[in-house]
Amino acid sequence: MVKYTKQFIDGEWVDSESADTIDVINPATEEVFQTVAAGNKADVDKAVAAAKKAYLSFRNTDVKERVALLERIADEYEKRKDDIVYTITNELGSPIDMSENGHYSAGLNHFRTTAEVLKDFQFEERRGDSLVMKESIGVAGLITPWNFPTNQTALKLAAAFAAGSTVVLKPSEETPITACILAEIFQAAGVPKGVFNLVNGDGEGVGVPLSEHPDVRMMSFTGSGPTGRSIMEKAAQDFKKVALELGGKSPLIVLDDADLDEAARIAVGRVVRNTGQVCTAATRTLVPKDKVDDFVEKATAVMSEVKVGDPRAEDTEMGPLISKKQFDRVQSYIKKGQEEGATLHYGGSGKPDNLSTGYFVKPTIFTGVNNDMVIAQEEIFGPVMSVLAYDDLDQAIEIANDTVYGLAGYVVGKDKEQLKQVARSIEAGTIAINEEQGTNDLPFGGYKQSGIGREWGDYGIEEFLEVKSIKGYYA
Numbered sequence: 001m002v003k004y005t006k007q008f009i010d011g012e013w014v015d016s017e018s019a020d021t022i023d024v025i026n027p028a029t030e031e032v033f034q035t036v037a038a039g040n041k042a043d044v045d046k047a048v049a050a051a052k053k054a055y056l057s058f059r060n061t062d063v064k065e066r067v068a069l070l071e072r073i074a075d076e077y078e079k080r081k082d083d084i085v086y087t088i089t090n091e092l093g094s095p096i097d098m099s100e101n102g103h104y105s106a107g108l109n110h111f112r113t114t115a116e117v118l119k120d121f122q123f124e125e126r127r128g129d130s131l132v133m134k135e136s137i138g139v140a141g142l143i144t145p146w147n148f149p150t151n152q153t154a155l156k157l158a159a160a161f162a163a164g165s166t167v168v169l170k171p172s173e174e175t176p177i178t179a180c181i182l183a184e185i186f187q188a189a190g191v192p193k194g195v196f197n198l199v200n201g202d203g204e205g206v207g208v209p210l211s212e213h214p215d216v217r218m219m220s221f222t223g224s225g226p227t228g229r230s231i232m233e234k235a236a237q238d239f240k241k242v243a244l245e246l247g248g249k250s251p252l253i254v255l256d257d258a259d260l261d262e263a264a265r266i267a268v269g270r271v272v273r274n275t276g277q278v279c280t281a282a283t284r285t286l287v288p289k290d291k292v293d294d295f296v297e298k299a300t301a302v303m304s305e306v307k308v309g310d311p312r313a314e315d316t317e318m319g320p321l322i323s324k325k326q327f328d329r330v331q332s333y334i335k336k337g338q339e340e341g342a343t344l345h346y347g348g349s350g351k352p353d354n355l356s357t358g359y360f361v362k363p364t365i366f367t368g369v370n371n372d373m374v375i376a377q378e379e380i381f382g383p384v385m386s387v388l389a390y391d392d393l394d395q396a397i398e399i400a401n402d403t404v405y406g407l408a409g410y411v412v413g414k415d416k417e418q419l420k421q422v423a424r425s426i427e428a429g430t431i432a433i434n435e436e437q438g439t440n441d442l443p444f445g446g447y448k449q450s451g452i453g454r455e456w457g458d459y460g461i462e463e464f465l466e467v468k469s470i471k472g473y474y475a
């Protein structure tokens, strides 16, 4: 077992300023997979100082150089495919197929797509005799969650490097090993010293001093709402820019003309993916009242086929939740749904048969849910579908938008005009019609309490830039 108990600062692995460590638990076996440093403020100070120094030259690198850098990173990333897939399977408990085709590929796509969009990115524009230019913001603090260890990190890192910003990354203490592999990839790709710094640790020890650091000009965070609020409060002390990607409670509207077999397959897929630990999970399924029974029967059939178990097995479709804490949280929501009067139609409390070790849960369907219930309003972050009945499309849209969140929305059906109209009416940053996946250059981010700002592609690069006008530049 390789131990990553050092921090990666100024281009090398160095001892942490803290003697404390954090065990990374494999959620399928409940055994220790790896150990990382539990960093502290002194580590953060060193990392920010390195990033600040490196910024002086990195900000002036030519765009072509940064395109080449991102391409080299993507090449090195591809060489580490087996390690990344193995690590995500063990630290997150993601089924091996999902580790490869969901997680590994998402990270790779961000590095490749960002390199492509950077080639055509307009950093300068002439307006009369003046120049309007965009330049990198400076040292950025990046804080990421555990549910997509390569996706969340890669999309922020690719955008920051493309912009010419230097970074200090604090990954989730629950899935930090993928980030350690990224440090090795950057080293192999020739990322200049100090451009990328990794400080492992928990929120209090590392996240807080990073958010408070006066030399950090921007915080880019993905995670829960309460943590996002705390980071924003800290950042407000010296008016750092903040970009926040937070939670969701996304609706999936099944239209009257939808093929119910197809709708059931799509809806269940969007609930159980990554064991429901997806910020864009479609956890509120809205179905025409007279079609609910048929839909639920079909959704139950699809869900009962989902293979839950050992993430290392090739045919496993759903692994465990990340931790005991998340297991308990999902259990408490299942209990709450029953107390509130929703009908537990499939799944429910406890672990699936023959899976007593590991944080496994049963994929679950609630029917008879109304939108005021806690299970329809709060993010469960587990494979729990709430089915809500609607009378007409106006009511469906009203229910869909009756949430504090606005991250994603889905609509399934046949009539193209109706699909477009519903897609336009949902108040959320990302909408998918039927099974459309889109491309990696589309903006991603939330309305309302789902966040501030946009990531991915050129929109992601914009986040790490400041805008300057120079009057008389062409006079």
Ligand SMILES: NC(=O)c1ccc[n+]([C@@H]2O[C@H](COP(=O)([O-])OP(=O)(O)OC[C@H]3O[C@@H](n4cnc5c(N)ncnc54)[C@H](O)[C@@H]3O)[C@@H](O)[C@H]2O)c1
Pocket: 143, 144, 145, 146, 147, 148, 170, 171, 172, 173, 201, 202, 203, 204, 206, 207, 208, 211, 222, 223, 224, 225, 227, 228, 230, 231, 245, 246, 247, 248, 278, 279, 379, 381, 407, 446, 450, 451
């Ligand atoms: N919108 C999106 O793009 C998106 C994507 C994935 C996950 N999420 C959200 O993330 C949440 C789950 O992730 P989580 O449980 O890891 O979230 P979390 O907020 O508990 O932790 C996220 C990160 O913040 C750090 N952190 C904790 N307290 C901190 C503090 N006070 N100051 C600074 N950093 C601190 C953690 O160590 C971790 O690295 C869900 O709510 C989910 O919806 C959102």
